Amino acid sequence: xxxxxxGACGGIGRAIADAFMASGSRVIGQDLxxxxxxxxxxxxxxxxxxxxxxxxxxAEASAETRLDVLVLAHGIxxxxxxxxxxxxxxxxxxxxxxxxxxxxxxxxxxxxxxENGSLVVVSSQAGLVGEANNSIYCAAKFALIGWLxxxxxxxxxxxxxxxxxTDTPLLQRAxxxxxxxxxxxxxxxxxxxxxxxxxxxxxxxSDMAAAALWLAGLATPGLVVAPVTGGEVVx
Amino acid sequence: MPPLLDCHVIQVVVPANxxxxxxxxxxxxxxTQAVQEFLSRDATAPILVNVLCANDSSDSEVVTESxxxxxxxxxxxxxxxxxxxxxxxxxxxxxxxxxxxxxxxLFQGPTGGYIAGSTFDLRVRP
Numbered sequence: 001x002x003x004x005x006x007g008a009c010g011g012i013g014r015a016i017a018d019a020f021m022a023s024g025s026r027v028i029g030q031d032l033x034x035x036x037x038x039x040x041x042x043x044x045x046x047x048x049x050x051x052x053x054x055x056x057x058x059a060e061a062s063a064e065t066r067l068d069v070l071v072l073a074h075g076i077x078x079x080x081x082x083x084x085x086x087x088x089x090x091x092x093x094x095x096x097x098x099x100x101x102x103x104x105x106x107x108x109x110x111x112x113x114x115e116n117g118s119l120v121v122v123s124s125q126a127g128l129v130g131e132a133n134n135s136i137y138c139a140a141k142f143a144l145i146g147w148l149x150x151x152x153x154x155x156x157x158x159x160x161x162x163x164x165x166t167d168t169p170l171l172q173r174a175x176x177x178x179x180x181x182x183x184x185x186x187x188x189x190x191x192x193x194x195x196x197x198x199x200x201x202x203x204x205x206s207d208m209a210a211a212a213l214w215l216a217g218l219a220t221p222g223l224v225v226a227p228v229t230g231g232e233v234v235x
Numbered sequence: 236m237p238p239l240l241d242c243h244v245i246q247v248v249v250p251a252n253x254x255x256x257x258x259x260x261x262x263x264x265x266x267t268q269a270v271q272e273f274l275s276r277d278a279t280a281p282i283l284v285n286v287l288c289a290n291d292s293s294d295s296e297v298v299t300e301s302x303x304x305x306x307x308x309x310x311x312x313x314x315x316x317x318x319x320x321x322x323x324x325x326x327x328x329x330x331x332x333x334x335x336x337x338x339x340x341l342f343q344g345p346t347g348g349y350i351a352g353s354t355f356d357l358r359v360r361p
Binding site for chain 1: 243255256257259260263264266267268270271274275280296297299300301302303304305306307308309311312313314316317352353
């Protein structure tokens, strides 16, 4: 299979890319900066997902090869108190975590459609239920679900992966934001999140990678929403 | 009629020709600013967010549903973060004036105090 993974340097994105590579797929990765081992990838695109240059590079990459799976795993944390978050921050979170997913899909949809490919969007459990001090991130992740659910995909198999708390740098930044907003020690925030799962641990990136592989391989044509939350969010 | 609580009401109108997908972002920015203004004035009053959709949104289903979901995630989060807000979302079409008013009366009235973080979709389904 031929796969493009955005956000491929992130904790979940890299795990997904590695899992596809381990299964024999050809993976083109994208992120702001290249990884330490770009040679492992079939191709690499460095740049801001919002930039026209990056979108153009993604389109060119898909034109040179078949595209069986598009994984949108990029994103930024968005935690913070609603009373103090700045409008420019709101806009930035929405642009990266929502708008860029729509734009990237628009660029690559034709290529995906040729192969009846899978679109795997990494939303979040925060796209299923709200979270205090995370309202804008929730707005973006909920919007992704709304977009996926209401679009007529015609030859593309849409999937929403909704990870729970997964031990990645992004989560660590989000929890730090919550810690700052609430005035609670970071370790207490982590323990609190761990205690909210029924399985008693944070998620591993490999949990999400396994789910992404499974989602991409499903034949069913309609939207599949896959919460992988350790029981913290039952949905 | 029993006395109604003072309530912050925010209207989010889904226009007929909204930029996609930036219109969703703008709606969230405006919603955030409105909530911030209300909280700075009175952080104890309940907040009701009315999303007003076109009477026929079949041509703009993706925009409408994406905007509604963004508002829903936002409202749920605010309800958890600011418990006194009981922030709640009402989705209706422009012509559903009476149903919207009845919902507001319930939310603000003495029997509506257990409503918090809810979404009430009043739209007529085919």
